[in-house]
Amino acid sequence: MSDTKEAFKKKKKLQILVPILGLIVAIALFLLSIRPAAVLVIIGIVIFSKINWRCPKCNHYLGKGSNPNICSNCGEELQ
Numbered sequence: 001m002s003d004t005k006e007a008f009k010k011k012k013k014l015q016i017l018v019p020i021l022g023l024i025v026a027i028a029l030f031l032l033s034i035r036p037a038a039v040l041v042i043i044g045i046v047i048f049s050k051i052n053w054r055c056p057k058c059n060h061y062l063g064k065g066s067n068p069n070i071c072s073n074c075g076e077e078l079q
């Protein structure tokens with residue numbers, strides 16, 4: 001497996017795991033009535049997914065909710 005595919009696989013895992021864990025934390029904070037912190041966690045998740053969801057080779061943003069096989073910018077095979 002190429003380095004790019006390996007890197008994309010890790011990104012894909014994080015792209016699923018971080019929002020799930022973040023959401024659990026945000027809900028817990030919300031239930032504890034620490035609402036500003038819950039909002040900050042959600043903003044953090046959004047920023048993270050924007051930074052994470054990029055082509056490992058050219059750093060081009062891969063788009064919303066897609067599961068691309070190749071990068072639309074440089075054509076690199078991602079999986």
Ligand SMILES: [Zn+2]
Binds near residue numbers: 056057071
């Ligand atoms: Zn690319």
